[in-house]
Amino acid sequence: MRTPNRVAYWTKTRALMAATLTLWLIFFCLAIYYGAPSKGQGASQETLNGLFGSLSNSYVWGCILFFAASILISWFCGAQDRLDEGSTGASKRQGGKP
C-alpha cells in the first residue's frame, strides 16, 4: 500500500536525480561547445616557458569539469541526505512505515 509520504519521497528523489543529470548535461554541452579542441591541436609540451601558459586547453577544461562535477555531486548528496532524513523523521513521527 503506497502512503502519500512514500510517493512524495520517491517523486522528489527522481526529480532530484533528473535535475542533477540535467545540470551535468548542461556542463557537458558547455565543455563541448567552448572546450572542444580541433583535430590539428597537438601536444603543446615541447617547451616549458611559463608553467600556466604551457598547460593545454583540454587539461584546463578537464580540471574545470572535475570541479564542476565535485560541486554537483556534493549538492546532490546533501539534497538526497536531507530528503532521506526528512522522510525518515516524518514516518517516525507518524509511528508507521515510511
Add this chain to the structure above:
Amino acid sequence: MSLSSLDPHPSQYKGIPLALSLFALALFLLTGLLAVMEKAGVVVVLIEALMALLPLLVFAMVGILARTMKLTEFHWGGKNVPAGLTGITLAACFVGGSFFPLFLSLIFLPEYVSFPIILGWVSSLVLCAVLFASPLRKFGSATIPEFLGVRLQSNLVRLVASGLLVLVAVPLLCAEMLIGGQVLATSLGATATTGILLFAAVLLISVVLGGVSAAVWTQALQGVLMVFACLSPVILLVLDQLTAPLVVEGAEFTSVVGTSLNTQLAAIIDIENTSIGWFLTQGPYAGGLWPLIGTALFFAVGMASLPHLLSKFQGTESSSDSRRAAGYSLSFLLLLMVIGSAYFLLLADERLQSLLGPNALDQGSQSGLIAALIRSGIVAAALAASSALLMALSTSISRDLIETFALPKASLSQKIVLARLVVLGVCAFVTYLTYSQSLLFLDMLAFALSLAAATFFPALILSCWWSRFHATAAYSAMLAGILATVLYAIAVKSGSTGFWFGFPAEMGGLLAAFLSFTVGISLSYVTFSEDERHFHLASLLEQPDERDLTIDIPENSDKDKPEELIEIKT
C-alpha cells in the same frame, strides 16, 4: 522470504588513517635510503629490485593480516567501509594499470584525444553517484548479478548477469595482469613470464585469505603508492634539500622535456593506436564534434557499468556513504590528474637533474630510482584494479553460480572454503590466459567496456528507477545488448556493414545499449506472469530506509545457525 538488517558492529577500518600514514612514512624513508645508496654507487639493479619488491611484500603481508573467517567481511568488506576509504579505493581501481600511465602523460597527448577521455571519466563518476550508488547499497547485495536477481526475483537473471560479468571482467583482469607483470619484469630485469607469475602470486596472497576486506586494505595502500610515485620528483628534491640544504642559485625549469619516459608510458597503453584513437583521428567523422561526444559517452557509460567498480558501492555503511564515496573518488582522481601531470614538469627541474646525474631525464627514464618509483606506482595501480576484478569475478562465480545452483545448502564454513577455492581457481585460470597471451587483451579493453555498456547499464538503470521492469525484460535486454555488440563487431570486421555513426567494431556497445533499452522498456509493458514480488522489492527503492536483503548472518550470531535465505523463485 526473510529480510534482515545487519547489526551495527565496530569497523575493522579504524586503523586505516594510521596505517596509511605509516606506509607513506615508510615509503619516504625507503626512498631516502635508496637515494643515498644510488649516490653511493650501489648497483642500479639492486635499487630497482628493492623498490619493486618491498611494497609488494607489504601488500602480501597486509593481505595475510586482514584474513577473516566471516563471510560478511570476505564478500562485502564488512559492509562498514567508510565513505572516504571507499572513494580512495574506487579511484585506485578506476585508474588501474591501464589508465595510470595516461594520467602521467595526459598533457602530452593531443588535445583531441585527451579531452573526451577526461570528459568520459568525470561523467562516469557522476552517473555512478546519481544513478547507481544509493539503490545498489539499499539492497545490500554482494554482486551486481545478485542485486539484479534479488530485485527482479529471478535466478535466471542472476545466471545471465553472472555469465556476462565473467565475459566483461576476464579480459580486463588479463589486461591488468599483463601490464602489471610486464612493468614488474622491467623493474626486476626478468622475463615477462616471471613478472606475470610474481604479480599473480602477490595478487592471490593479498586477497585469498581476507577477500574484499583485505582487498580494501591493500587498495588503500596502493592508492598511497600511486600518489607517492607521482610526487617522486618532489620527494627527491625534498630529500636533497634535507641532506644538502643549499638552494641552487638560478635554478629553473629546463627548456626541453626529455620525452623518453613519456614514450615508455605511452607504449604501455598507446591510446592513439587503439580503436578509440582511430575513431577520433581517422574515422569517418574524424575532426568533428561527433567523435568527441561519442568517445566521452562511451567512456562515461562503459566505466559506469563496470561491475568491479559498482561493487564498491555495496560495501559502505549506508546509501548516503555510497553517494559520498563517488564524490571522494572524484577528488582523488583530480589530485592524481594534477600531480600526475606535474610529474614531467617537476622532472625537468635542473636541481633534480643535477641530483640524478648529468643526463638525468634520459637515464632516469630507463633505470634508477626515479624510474623504479614510477614503475612501482604502475604495478600498484594494476594490483588495485586486479584485486577488485578478481574479487568481483570470484564472488559472482561462488555466490551467483555455485551457491545458488549447485550448493544451495552449504554451511557458512563451506562457503568460505568455496569462496577461497574459487579465488584460487580464477586467479590460476586468468594467469594462464595472460601467460599464454592467446588473446590480444589490450585490444579487448575497449570491447569489454562496450559489453558492459550494452548489458549492465540499461538493466541497472531500469532496475533501479523503474518498478515495472521485470525479469523477462531484464534478461532479454541484456542478451539483446550482448548479441548486438558481438554481431556489430563481427559485421564490421568482416566488412558486411559500414561504420554506424563512425563507431569501430570495439565501440558498438554504445549503439547496442540503445537497443537494449528499447527491448527492456518494450517487454516491460508485456505481462508474462502474475508474479508481483518484483514490484514489492522495487518498492524498497522508493523508501528512505535501508533494508539489507542479505543471505549472510549477523556477525555476532552462532556460526552453526542456519543463514537467512532469500527465496527466489524462477
